[in-house]
Amino acid sequence: MIDNKITIKGDLVADIQRGAIGHRATWTGLTYTKAREAGKAEEVEKFIREAISETGLVQGTEIKSNCQNPESVKCFAETFLTSNVAKTFELEFKTKTEDRVDIEFHHCPLLKAWQDLGFDDATCEKLCDMAMDGDRGIAKAMGFEFHLGDTIAKGCKTCQVSFFKAGK
Template identity: 30%
Template sequence: MSDSPDYPTLLRNAYAMRAASYAHMFDVLRERFGTETALEVGQESTRRLGEAMGVKFAGHGPDDLSGLCHAFLDGIPNRDSMFAPEIKRCDGEALEIHFHRCPLKEAWQAQGRSDADLELLCKMAGAIDGGLFEAAGFVFKGETWKPGDAGCCRLKVLPGAGASE
């Protein structure tokens, strides 16, 4: 029997490292430039990452929300235990997914981050979704976690420009 960790553990550890990286970068930016600029720079960085990732979903744009839903969710490794996505709506007018868990948020909580920091870090990391869905040709109207919310992000994707009406 191998002593190496199993795949879900390795994946969770990778997300924890990504969360720590985001948090450290945010802290350094906040210390040097203030909270507003730290958030702005962090969001731009994660948005660009999302734009690079969104290209692979462009074949579904601007209005194949069902195809997008399946391609997006099927591309998330270990998605049910890591994110617990609930499809709230998936039709020709909107795709709405509520993530009940998030390994980034859970890692920040394990680091002892305050709710105020969690909200900022979620806003920063959540910009990846806007970049991804907009690069694929859709309109993104999602919301990130804030104190008092159950679960985590709520993704809302609408048909993009040029969609048949």
């Protein structure tokens, strides 16, 4: 059972960002589920993944250009995961070094949008993995590795995400 609770409430910026992220997730979720209803789930999943991956590459290139030290995973994290993003996703840094960043997300606005649409847990988990292709693309653009551990969409307490230099 998915438990995607919100503890940071009434923060204007986080609420606005959650709304925008949820709107984006609604588009993706409805595109996928409509394709699935039409018997084209695999074909459309491929397109969605390609588009999200490319979005991640674009975003990662922008983040890299804004990093004072693009070789530093810590600098990347501070550029990408601002205090507003931290509040929006209720994220917590477990590790933040020059070589590695391990993060736990306690809330996901994308998942909330899919839950609000009434999608079952398996659909939410599939959409979550597709959405993570953006983070995979960001890591690739930065020249870092990416690891996705537990996810809220799989019924875990948090999403565990790591960005790191190869071998670290």
